[in-house]
Amino acid sequence: MFESPIREPLILGHKTYRKITDDLVAPILGPASWKWYVTTAFTAAVMFAGFAAITYTLFVGIGTWGLNKTVGWAFDITNFVFWIGIGHAGTLISAILLLFRQRWRMAINRAAEAMTIFAVICAGLFPIIHMGRPWLAFWFLPLPNTHGSLWVNFNSPLLWDVFAISTYFTISLLFWYTGLIPDLAMVRDRAKPGSFAHWAYSILSFGWTGSAKQWQRFEAVSLVLAGLSTPLVLSVHSIVSFDFATSILPGWHTTIFPPYFVAGAIFSGFGMVLTLMIITREVLNLKDYITLEHIDAMAKVTLATGMMVGFAYATEFFIAWYSGSYWERYIFLNRAFGPYWWSYWAMVSCNLFIPQVFWFKKLRRNPWFVFVISIFVNIGMWFERFVIIVTSLHRDFLSSSWRMYTPTWVEVTIFVGTFGLFLTLYLLFARFLPVIAAAETKSILKTSGDQYAGLSWEAYQARKREGAIAPALHPTLDPQNPQS
Amino acid sequence: MAKYLIGLYDDDEKLLAGVAAFDREHVPIHEVCTPFPVHGLDHALHLRKSRLPDAAFVYGALGTLTALSMQIYMYTIDWPVNIGGKSHLPFPSFIPITFELTVLFAGVLMFLSYLYVNRLYPGKRARIYDPRQTDDAMVVAIADERYWDAAKALFQKTGAIETKIVEL
Numbered sequence: 001m002f003e004s005p006i007r008e009p010l011i012l013g014h015k016t017y018r019k020i021t022d023d024l025v026a027p028i029l030g031p032a033s034w035k036w037y038v039t040t041a042f043t044a045a046v047m048f049a050g051f052a053a054i055t056y057t058l059f060v061g062i063g064t065w066g067l068n069k070t071v072g073w074a075f076d077i078t079n080f081v082f083w084i085g086i087g088h089a090g091t092l093i094s095a096i097l098l099l100f101r102q103r104w105r106m107a108i109n110r111a112a113e114a115m116t117i118f119a120v121i122c123a124g125l126f127p128i129i130h131m132g133r134p135w136l137a138f139w140f141l142p143l144p145n146t147h148g149s150l151w152v153n154f155n156s157p158l159l160w161d162v163f164a165i166s167t168y169f170t171i172s173l174l175f176w177y178t179g180l181i182p183d184l185a186m187v188r189d190r191a192k193p194g195s196f197a198h199w200a201y202s203i204l205s206f207g208w209t210g211s212a213k214q215w216q217r218f219e220a221v222s223l224v225l226a227g228l229s230t231p232l233v234l235s236v237h238s239i240v241s242f243d244f245a246t247s248i249l250p251g252w253h254t255t256i257f258p259p260y261f262v263a264g265a266i267f268s269g270f271g272m273v274l275t276l277m278i279i280t281r282e283v284l285n286l287k288d289y290i291t292l293e294h295i296d297a298m299a300k301v302t303l304a305t306g307m308m309v310g311f312a313y314a315t316e317f318f319i320a321w322y323s324g325s326y327w328e329r330y331i332f333l334n335r336a337f338g339p340y341w342w343s344y345w346a347m348v349s350c351n352l353f354i355p356q357v358f359w360f361k362k363l364r365r366n367p368w369f370v371f372v373i374s375i376f377v378n379i380g381m382w383f384e385r386f387v388i389i390v391t392s393l394h395r396d397f398l399s400s401s402w403r404m405y406t407p408t409w410v411e412v413t414i415f416v417g418t419f420g421l422f423l424t425l426y427l428l429f430a431r432f433l434p435v436i437a438a439a440e441t442k443s444i445l446k447t448s449g450d451q452y453a454g455l456s457w458e459a460y461q462a463r464k465r466e467g468a469i470a471p472a473l474h475p476t477l478d479p480q481n482p483q484s
Numbered sequence: 485m486a487k488y489l490i491g492l493y494d495d496d497e498k499l500l501a502g503v504a505a506f507d508r509e510h511v512p513i514h515e516v517c518t519p520f521p522v523h524g525l526d527h528a529l530h531l532r533k534s535r536l537p538d539a540a541f542v543y544g545a546l547g548t549l550t551a552l553s554m555q556i557y558m559y560t561i562d563w564p565v566n567i568g569g570k571s572h573l574p575f576p577s578f579i580p581i582t583f584e585l586t587v588l589f590a591g592v593l594m595f596l597s598y599l600y601v602n603r604l605y606p607g608k609r610a611r612i613y614d615p616r617q618t619d620d621a622m623v624v625a626i627a628d629e630r631y632w633d634a635a636k637a638l639f640q641k642t643g644a645i646e647t648k649i650v651e652l
Contacts, residue, residue, distance in 0.1 A: 017620035151558035160580040189615040207608025215521040220534040442520040
């Protein structure tokens with residue numbers, strides 16, 4: 001298939017189908033390096049430290065946190081929104097970019113979707129433990145009960161969140177697993193028959209053979225799941241923003257919250273995807289698949305969404321002044337110049353100022369530079385949620401109840417522990433599952449492989465005459481029609 | 485145990501040409517297995533369009549109805565709570581959950597239907613003609629022995645890299 005020469009190749013190293021299989025199966029069936037064991041042991045230790053802090057909270061109570069009567073939400077909900085946001089890049093990449101037929105999604109969608117699932121697991125912990133009595137968490141569900149069947153409050157965005165996040169988790173998991181089945185079959189057929197790996201991947205791959213009918217249904221399901229996930233991902237963070245926006249608190253009661261939160265979520269998600277993918281391509285030796293072109297594209301999305309978030313910051317300030325609301329104006333001045341000024345300026349610097357370096361192509365194509373910037377994005381987006389939640393709460397309508405909030409070691413340990421959980425799950429994923437969607441990558445090899453891409457129409461025809469490119473004979477792949 | 489004559493192609497465009505040739509010569513193809521989705525293969529094999537998207541629409545509609553009837557029953561009929569005199573039938577408040585359940589029903593039931601129609605389930609033994617079919621080769625399998633000679637010739641003519649008889 002002819003591809004316009006302005007498109008850069010997305011697969012380097014003159015790959016063949018066989019070579020793609022080799023490269024992706026090698027880290028799974030080969031032995032893990034000692035570095036993997038050491039890193040996983042470390043992240044698992046951090047994870048268990050977090051679990052210990054959660055257990056401590058459950059036994060002693062929410063009083064172990066730094067919350068007070070005025071600031072009733074702080075680290076818990078900050079971390080919840082932070083993790084939910086991280087997940088959004090995965091769905092954007094796998095669903096929205098699928099609908100837009102962006103080929104660069106293929107190398108990163110699998111890992112980004114895995115991050116979505118792991119991030120939602122981390123996020124889901126916080127609403128449950130912040131209830132204080134998590135054994136009553138099932139009260140969130142619309143179940144018949146002994147209170148005369150007093151049902152849940154369908155007017156509450158907190159309830160909408162329960163439905164939104166559980167749906168998001170389920171659909172993301174199914175979408176991810178649908179794509180994994182053919183690749184697990186590939187690993188199965190590479191494993192030695194009779195070995196444990198062969199047995200395990202046989203179970204996981206559900207007996208996939210790759211028949212034409214299976215692929216036809218696969219594509220139908222992928223497309224519909226992408227179509228369902230696209231509004232879903234927008235709805236999830238919109239509903240998360242309703243948790244704040246439907247209240248009457250200055251700084252929260254804002255109509256721009258849904259789009260602002262969605263843009264921020266995608267921004268933070270791309271920050272995390274860049275952070276982990278730059279390490280993954282280095283460690284698993286996948287630089288031929290996750291190329292500088294991919295990092296460039298992700299940096300552009302980061303820049304664009306960072307500017308949207310920055311625009312939202314400016315809009316909020318403008319409306320605080322323009323509305324003439326005394327309380328609203330005070331809250332925003334307090335955000336920028338009050339006692340939490342450092343968190344506000346950390347947010348603005350990391351999210352708006354620092355990503356401006358991505359205007360320069362040279363910097364977008366320097367992986368380690370992008371890595372450093374992506375860390376700033378992660379930090380900045382955590383601070384955004386902290387700023388929104390804590391600065392709006394800590395000085396409320398009655399100046400006698402103004403309080404400051406400082407996290408305790410318990411809250412910090414739980415937060416750090418969720419990083420342990422996230423990274424442990426990611427490391428297990430990178431060890432036992434194909435981190436790149438192999439079948440999809442194979443399907444774009446002949447348009448985006450470096451031996452095919454970037455050729456002019458004349459050079460393409462010449463190579464075809466030499467027999468270097470197989471002739472296209474099917475009518476839908478007409479060589480005379482560059483569109484096909 | 486059934487016997488199949490299989491031919492392996494190493495290129496998707498050669499495979500499409502091969503399948504077209506089999507079609508012209510009226511040699512029935514039992515199955516084609518490929519390591520990745522080959523565009524145009526479903527047309528070449530005259531496969532019927534999948535009805536899974538239609539099913540997904542029905543599942544989604546079922547989700548919409550479930551969500552609306554659940555909320556209206558619980559909030560309007562069974563126990564209408566007076567919250568500051570607000571409506572007992574707050575339609576806008578019902579929209580988020582209705583949307584989520586629509587997506588949930590459509591996605592989950594479609595995934596289960598997909599597994600069912602493909603006969604995929606955990607632990608199923610895969611009927612693999614050749615291990616390369618999930619790796620780098622496209623397999624065309626001919627079941628009917630009467631056509632094997634014709635098929636062999638066609639495989640050779642259309643550039644298959646290997647032909648062999650397998651039992652599975």
